[in-house]
Amino acid sequence: MSFIGQVVQWFLDPAHWQGDAGILHRTYEHVLMSGLSVLTAAVIALPVGIAIGHFGRGGILAINVSNIGRAVPSFAVLVIAVQLFGIGALPAFIALVALAIPPMVTNSYIGMREVDADVREAARGMGMRERAVLLRVELPIALPLIMAGIRTSAVNVVATATLAALVAWGGLGRFIVDGLGLQDYPMLFAGAVLVALLSLIVEFSLAGVQRLSTPAGLRSAKSSQKEDLSGTALDTAAVAA
Amino acid sequence: MLATGIVGAVEDPWIRWSWISGHADVITAALIQHIQLTLIAVVVGLAIAVPLGLVAWRSRLFRGPIFSLTGILYTIPSLALFAFLLPFTGLTILTAEIGLVGYTLLILVRNIVVGLNAVPDEVREAARGMGFRPVAELARVDIPLAIPAIIAGVRIATVTTIGLVTVTALIGEGGLGSLIYDGLLRDFKTPLVVGTVLSVALAVVADLGLAGAQRVITPWARTRVTP
Numbered sequence: 001m002s003f004i005g006q007v008v009q010w011f012l013d014p015a016h017w018q019g020d021a022g023i024l025h026r027t028y029e030h031v032l033m034s035g036l037s038v039l040t041a042a043v044i045a046l047p048v049g050i051a052i053g054h055f056g057r058g059g060i061l062a063i064n065v066s067n068i069g070r071a072v073p074s075f076a077v078l079v080i081a082v083q084l085f086g087i088g089a090l091p092a093f094i095a096l097v098a099l100a101i102p103p104m105v106t107n108s109y110i111g112m113r114e115v116d117a118d119v120r121e122a123a124r125g126m127g128m129r130e131r132a133v134l135l136r137v138e139l140p141i142a143l144p145l146i147m148a149g150i151r152t153s154a155v156n157v158v159a160t161a162t163l164a165a166l167v168a169w170g171g172l173g174r175f176i177v178d179g180l181g182l183q184d185y186p187m188l189f190a191g192a193v194l195v196a197l198l199s200l201i202v203e204f205s206l207a208g209v210q211r212l213s214t215p216a217g218l219r220s221a222k223s224s225q226k227e228d229l230s231g232t233a234l235d236t237a238a239v240a241a
Numbered sequence: 242m243l244a245t246g247i248v249g250a251v252e253d254p255w256i257r258w259s260w261i262s263g264h265a266d267v268i269t270a271a272l273i274q275h276i277q278l279t280l281i282a283v284v285v286g287l288a289i290a291v292p293l294g295l296v297a298w299r300s301r302l303f304r305g306p307i308f309s310l311t312g313i314l315y316t317i318p319s320l321a322l323f324a325f326l327l328p329f330t331g332l333t334i335l336t337a338e339i340g341l342v343g344y345t346l347l348i349l350v351r352n353i354v355v356g357l358n359a360v361p362d363e364v365r366e367a368a369r370g371m372g373f374r375p376v377a378e379l380a381r382v383d384i385p386l387a388i389p390a391i392i393a394g395v396r397i398a399t400v401t402t403i404g405l406v407t408v409t410a411l412i413g414e415g416g417l418g419s420l421i422y423d424g425l426l427r428d429f430k431t432p433l434v435v436g437t438v439l440s441v442a443l444a445v446v447a448d449l450g451l452a453g454a455q456r457v458i459t460p461w462a463r464t465r466v467t468p
Contacts, residue, residue: 003328070397071444073404075418076437079425083433159318163408166425176324180411185328192324196317203316 006186007193016190021174023194030171030198033164034157037093041100041157042150049105049149053112053142054134062109069102074160082167092164092171099160100153107149111142143213151206158199172198257431264432268420272439275416278406279447281338283399286345293346294353295379307350315347319408327412337409344405345398352394356387389462392455396448403444407436417443 001009010016017023052058077098081091115138123137165173175191178184261268297307314322322340330336360383368382384391407418415422417436424433455462 067400067448070400070404071441071448073407073418073421073437073440075404075407075410076421076433076440079421079433080437082425083428083430155316159320162318162320166411173320176320177411179324180327188324189328192321195321196325199316199318199321200313203312 003185003189007189010186010190021170026170026172026174027194027198029169030158030161030173030195033089033092033096033169033171034154034161034202037096037157037161038100038150038154040093041097041153042104044097045101045104045149045153046108046146049108050112050139050142050146052105053109054138056113059109059113062105066102066106069099074099074156075163078160078163078167087168089169091167092161092169096157096160096164100157103152103156104146104149107152108142108146111145111149112138114145115141140215141218143215144210147206147210147213151203151210154206155199155203158195158202162195253428253430255430255434260431261435268435268439271415271417271420271436272443274414275403275406275418275440275443278334278337278341278409278414278416279399279402279443282341282402282406283345283395285338286342286349286398286402287395289342290346290349290353294350294357297350298354298357304354308347311347311350314343319344319405320411323409323412332413334414336412337406337414341402341405341409345402348398348401349391349394352390352397353387356390356394357383359390360386385459388459389455392451392458396451399447399451400444403440403447407440 015022019025049062052062074095078092078095081095081098085091085094119137119141120133123133128136161171162173162176164171165177172191172195175187175194179186179188179191293307293311297304317325319340322343323336326336326339330339364382364386365378368378373382406414406416407421409415410418410422417440420432420436421440424430424436
């Protein structure tokens with residue numbers, strides 16, 4: 001039988017779908033772990049990035065945190081977390097939260113900084129108080145870039161959660177890691193298909209959310225430009241740094 | 242192994258200097274392999290990304306497909322990408338490099354297009370007015386002006402690749418990642434710390450080196466912040 005035939009056979013076997021080691025449960029684990037990590041990271045990172053952007057202090061920190069984050073291998077973060085917290089779900093969760101924070105801080109900072117000073121001024125001129133300027137002017141305008149940061153982090157987290165199978169945690173990475181260990185290439189390949197699919201679904205759905213998060217007033221005039229920007233938010237930061 | 246026995250008896254410190262001095266050759270070999278894997282990936286990535294970037298910049302028809310394809314390659318987790326290739330290319334350096342090159346493409350192509358798009362129309366018009374033919378205009382006006390953005394892309398691609406190389410430890414390569422993996426398998430902190438610290442240091446040195454190179458190549462861009 002051809003190799004692809006074996007992979008199809010693997011997917012058709014109902015035993016591979018059921019139970020705690022089945023595709024459904026592994027997917028659920030992967031999604032739950034990734035979702036919780038991104039949420040936790042967002043609760044920590046977004047207020048920091050938004051505050052730095054709003055008050056305009058500490059920008060160098062906000063930009064460099066993601067440059068530093070990029071330089072630290074996620075694999076190393078995971079293994080260090082194991083040394084600190086033992087094996088299993090806890091070190092995986094902590095490592096994923098740590099990895100998700102930098103892009104969110106940087107992007108929310110850039111989003112806030114890119115709000116036109118004139119727009120801010122106009123809002124104040126209209127008699128808005130600081131809180132209203134922040135909540136009703138700055139945040140809505142910054143939202144697409146904030147979402148871009150969440151999307152970057154989420155895709156990173158889903159990818160790194162795959163590696164977490166190495167530290168005795170579940171998720172879809174199990175199929176790949178076990179496939180490698182057992183030299184079971186159909187299982188390895190099937191695991192890769194599942195992980196790739198999940199990543200692409202996360203990427204595309206968050207890209208859609210990001211598009212929807214653009215305030216209606218900004219959409220028509222700047223839509224094409226904004227989209228370019230959101231994709232290159234981190235790169236723009238790196239060019240500037 | 243021996244290390245595990247020691248761990249069981251005594252608390253394992255983060256750094257065992259005696260292990261480092263006893264394994265200088267292993268550490269050096271891992272560092273050299275890490276640099277090689279990264280260099281090959283970035284150079285091959287650039288060789289593919291430059292023509293792709295030029296096509297994406299000039300042709301609206303191909304821009305979408307090029308960005309979609311490189312975007313998908315970038316989104317698929319590295320471990321999955323290696324797992325896709327493994328049944329066909331085996332536990333070889335080829336598997337590692339195809340995966341690593343795949344990651345650099347989106348970053349490089351995007352920055353090439355952004356850089357070229359940022360060249361002001363007036364500059365291009367002036368070049369044409371001076372009698373530049375299309376190829377000369379590209380080589381002597383467009384590309385030089387896009388260099389800061391392109392190098393910014395190379396910096397991100399290099400730093401990203403240095404991090405990803407560690408994952409190739411799982412498929413028998415790894416560079417410094419093999420030390421990190423060793424630390425995990427043997428529950429022994431010293432190789433983990435050495436691998437991590439050297440990997441971060443390598444990324445920082447490469448990033449600063451490329452930033453320095455850019456200043457030398459494009460003296461006119463020194464005062465500007467973004468292209």
